[in-house]
Amino acid sequence: MGPDAVRPDDAREDAGPAADGGGADAVGPGAVPGKRPVAERRLHPVTPLRRAWAPVAVLAGWAVHDPDQAQRQLTRLTTTTLLLGIAVLVPAAALYGFLSWWFTHFAVTDTELRIRTGLLFRRTAHIRLERIQAIDVTRPLLARVAGVAKLKLDVIGTDKKDELAFLGEDEAKALRAELLARAAGFAPDTAERVGEAPARELVRVPARVIAVSLLLTGATWGSLLCALVVPPLLWLATHSLWTVLVTALPLAGGAVTSSAGRFVAAYDWTVSESPDGLRVDRGLLDRTHETVPPGRVQTVRIVEPLLWRRRGWVRVELDVAGSSNSLLLPVAPRGIAESLIARVLPEVTVPDAASLVRPPRRAGWCAPVWWRGYGFAVTGTVFAAGYGLLRRRLALVPHAKVQSVRLTQGPLERARGVADVHVDTGANKTVTARLRDAGEAARLLREQAERSRTGRRDARPERWMT
Numbered sequence: 001m002g003p004d005a006v007r008p009d010d011a012r013e014d015a016g017p018a019a020d021g022g023g024a025d026a027v028g029p030g031a032v033p034g035k036r037p038v039a040e041r042r043l044h045p046v047t048p049l050r051r052a053w054a055p056v057a058v059l060a061g062w063a064v065h066d067p068d069q070a071q072r073q074l075t076r077l078t079t080t081t082l083l084l085g086i087a088v089l090v091p092a093a094a095l096y097g098f099l100s101w102w103f104t105h106f107a108v109t110d111t112e113l114r115i116r117t118g119l120l121f122r123r124t125a126h127i128r129l130e131r132i133q134a135i136d137v138t139r140p141l142l143a144r145v146a147g148v149a150k151l152k153l154d155v156i157g158t159d160k161k162d163e164l165a166f167l168g169e170d171e172a173k174a175l176r177a178e179l180l181a182r183a184a185g186f187a188p189d190t191a192e193r194v195g196e197a198p199a200r201e202l203v204r205v206p207a208r209v210i211a212v213s214l215l216l217t218g219a220t221w222g223s224l225l226c227a228l229v230v231p232p233l234l235w236l237a238t239h240s241l242w243t244v245l246v247t248a249l250p251l252a253g254g255a256v257t258s259s260a261g262r263f264v265a266a267y268d269w270t271v272s273e274s275p276d277g278l279r280v281d282r283g284l285l286d287r288t289h290e291t292v293p294p295g296r297v298q299t300v301r302i303v304e305p306l307l308w309r310r311r312g313w314v315r316v317e318l319d320v321a322g323s324s325n326s327l328l329l330p331v332a333p334r335g336i337a338e339s340l341i342a343r344v345l346p347e348v349t350v351p352d353a354a355s356l357v358r359p360p361r362r363a364g365w366c367a368p369v370w371w372r373g374y375g376f377a378v379t380g381t382v383f384a385a386g387y388g389l390l391r392r393r394l395a396l397v398p399h400a401k402v403q404s405v406r407l408t409q410g411p412l413e414r415a416r417g418v419a420d421v422h423v424d425t426g427a428n429k430t431v432t433a434r435l436r437d438a439g440e441a442a443r444l445l446r447e448q449a450e451r452s453r454t455g456r457r458d459a460r461p462e463r464w465m466t
């Protein structure tokens with residue numbers, strides 16, 4: 001386990017009914033002698049409307065899972081029975097939404113954020129403030145109409161995001177700024193007055209560029225072709241309407257998601273720089289405000305699809321430890337992308353394709369044709385590995401973020417005198433220099449282990465606003 005790794009229990013502690021008693025009592029005003037009072041707060045009053053859909057969603061999920069049975073049950077219902085069912089379901093859903101909202105509280109103490117939830121089974125999450133690494137603000141379309149927002153918290157050492165949904169927009173911004181300030185080490189009284197850190201815009205992706213990039217992506221046309229061709233073929237083969245619908249709806253949804261859905265999600269993509277990291281604002285209908293803490297970035301990946309090369313466009317992806325934020329730029333000219341990468345990985349120069357060392361020709365026996373797409377390079381700051389012929393990808397791993405280095409060699413690779421060198425990062429991802437000469441791979445293994453050790457020793461601190 002590397003220096004960036006922590007135990008999940010250090011970041012967030014979940015208390016059951018037995019342990020919740022002490023935690024819940026400590027949250028009330030004046031609960032702990034000698035400490036300032038901590039007041040519990042509730043979510044926005046519109047939250048029950050969102051949670052009331054849970055019972056309805058269960059019924060909808062059952063109908064989708066077993067459409068034949070759902071159709072048979074509906075045909076048996078009379079109009080009176082159906083109206084009575086609706087008359088019972090709607091008040092029950094409303095009551096569930098209200099009670100789930102009523103029994104949800106949160107409070108910010110000097111050291112942690114506490115979230116208490118649960119109608120029948122109580123759950124208390126204790127989120128240590130110094131373990132918070134990013135806080136995203138999302139505003140779905142209906143939430144924007146209602147003037148509310150959702151906070152999603154990335155915590156070091158946990159895979160699942162805790163969230164507060166919903167808060168008033170102004171309250172959400174103020175709480176986010178306070179939590180970030182406290183995570184950076186500001187005193188509680190000072191953190192409440194710090195406010196949101198200023199940001200400077202670096203890149204804004206035009207909507208036209210996003211639309212053209214999607215049209216030049218093979219996945220868009222592949223999903224659209226499947227949605228148009230598969231349903232008619234199924235109808236000719238089965239003559240079953242339900243079979244066609246069950247197949248056509250997911251295919252149509254996939255086609256929309258791969259084109260229009262991605263455009264809507266990436267619309268007005270803006271990257272800004274602030275003391276707490278790089279901020280990404282995006283979305284046409286649902287606005288999302290994400291933060292990428294550069295100190296937690298484990299890998300930067302430059303993706304160059306075949307049809308983008310003529311225009312010089314690339315996509316920039318990230319592997320961030322303990323975070324699901326994985327896209328920094330959906331599309332941009334290579335020069336702009338590299339300048340933004342320099343903000344994430346200071347003092348790093350992105351190797352060009354010509355500088356990558358290709359595998360020896362004898363490696364073609366291990367990966368016919370595709371071996372020509374592999375390559376690697378090592379600089380003073382990063383380990384770089386390239387792969388792909390039609391869809392080129394270049395992964396950059398800072399030496400300080402390497403957790404382990406491995407050498408693997410299969411039977412065919414041993415016969416051809418080549419081996420693979422794997423570099424594992426703190427985001428549980430692996431970057432591989434494939435089909436290297438066996439002697440070169442052994443030397444690379446030793447040298448990379450030493451570079452990683454010295455890189456961690458000289459690495460900059462990961463705390464924000466420092």
